[in-house]
Amino acid sequence: MTITANAQQQQKIDAYLDRLRRRLRGFDPSAVTEIVKELRSHILDKAAQSVNVTGYTNREPMPAAIDAALAALGSPEELADQYVTDNLLARAEFSRSPLWVLRSLFRWGSLSAVGFFVLLGSLVGYFFGVVFMLVAVAKLFHPQTAGWWKIPSGNGDFELSFRLGFGSVPAGGREILGWWIIPIGWLCGGALVMLTTYVAVWFVRQYRQTLMLPRR
Amino acid sequence: MKEPNVLDSTAADKWEVQLRKGCLELAILAALWDGPRYGLEILRRLEIDSALIVSEGTVYPLLSRLKALGMVSSEWVESDGGHPRKYYALTSDGKRKALEMATIWVRFSSSMSKLLAPLGKGD
Numbered sequence: 398m399t400i401t402a403n404a405q406q407q408q409k410i411d412a413y414l415d416r417l418r419r420r421l422r423g424f425d426p427s428a429v430t431e432i433v434k435e436l437r438s439h440i441l442d443k444a445a446q447s448v449n450v451t452g453y454t455n456r457e458p459m460p461a462a463i464d465a466a467l468a469a470l471g472s473p474e475e476l477a478d479q480y481v482t483d484n485l486l487a488r489a490e491f492s493r494s495p496l497w498v499l500r501s502l503f504r505w506g507s508l509s510a511v512g513f514f515v516l517l518g519s520l521v522g523y524f525f526g527v528v529f530m531l532v533a534v535a536k537l538f539h540p541q542t543a544g545w546w547k548i549p550s551g552n553g554d555f556e557l558s559f560r561l562g563f564g565s566v567p568a569g570g571r572e573i574l575g576w577w578i579i580p581i582g583w584l585c586g587g588a589l590v591m592l593t594t595y596v597a598v599w600f601v602r603q604y605r606q607t608l609m610l611p612r613r
Numbered sequence: 614m615k616e617p618n619v620l621d622s623t624a625a626d627k628w629e630v631q632l633r634k635g636c637l638e639l640a641i642l643a644a645l646w647d648g649p650r651y652g653l654e655i656l657r658r659l660e661i662d663s664a665l666i667v668s669e670g671t672v673y674p675l676l677s678r679l680k681a682l683g684m685v686s687s688e689w690v691e692s693d694g695g696h697p698r699k700y701y702a703l704t705s706d707g708k709r710k711a712l713e714m715a716t717i718w719v720r721f722s723s724s725m726s727k728l729l730a731p732l733g734k735g736d
Contacts, residue, residue, distance in 0.1 A: 431699075432673070434689075434697070434699075437696070438699065439673070441694060442651075442696075442698070443669070469668070469670075470670040471668055471670040476674070479674035482674075483674040483678040484681065486678060487677075487678045488681075491682075
């Protein structure tokens with residue numbers, strides 16, 4: 398049975414798919430076209446199925462059948478979230494490269510509050526990981542000033558500071574690790590970056606699970 | 614006061630949901646075992662053959678992920694419905710993965726069945 402949607406039904410489908418398309422910004426445009434085309438096909442098939450079941454013989458599906466097909470798909474925003482997180486997980490399966498993960502997290506973070514907080518936490522983790530490694534490298538070029546410093550801040554207090562070695566030796570400061578900052582910086586920095594990636598992917602996987610809503 | 618050891622209906626529902634989610638990937642691969650299918654056909658197959666009824670929006674992103682992972686391939690085919698349909702088929706990697714998962718599933722469910730057999734007989 399050939400099935401078509403009239404102008405009003407078509408508008409409903411277009412509005413739904415436009416909302417989905419907006420949430421998929423940043424995706425490869427050809428992938429978005431493919432997703433939209435597949436969902437449009439699904440909506441028409443689903444509506445046609447309802448029409449067949451109810452014995453409705455007109456070529457145009459009933460408005461109610463289109464509404465039901467759209468409702469069964471869930472909100473376009475939630476559907477887009479599933480595409481984004483699934484895409485991220487698929488990439489993470491191939492490569493645990495922090496750059497890939499971070500790039501995907503930026504996309505997710507721009508789409509949902511949960512994604513934003515996972516992105517924020519990941520940025521903090523990656524920042525400290527990179528700082529550790531940068532200080533380890535800087536030590537080679539600025540052996541006197543780069544490193545992890547304990548610097549008095551008055552009233553008997555002190556602060557701990559990672560220094561890349563630019564500028565002079567801080568007054569009253571004492572370097573804590575010396576040359577050990579090189580292996581320790583690389584090890585701790587690398588471990589922190591790996592841990593951040595692992596935790597970020599774990600969060601994405603958990604969130605993705607909550608989006609998979611079985612019908613009863 | 615509620616007894617702490619009793620699995621109430623809400624907790625049982627949640628547990629069942631987690632169980633269903635856990636086997637959805639295997640179910641989709643299995644639904645494609647005997648030939649290519651499009652999204653709605655896969656959903657119907659899951660409903661009819663496994664009582665695994667999932668929200669329709671869940672299956673398409675998952676198919677997209679399986680495709681990105683090389684487990685399935687896809688092809689657009691013109692339909693008698695007047696619009697093209699995207700058919701999915703298992704790749705050789707997808708078949709291998711489905712067999713691996715099915716083996717684990719059968720082993721696990723068979724050992725669980727042995728363990729659970731006394732429960733079926735009641736107190």
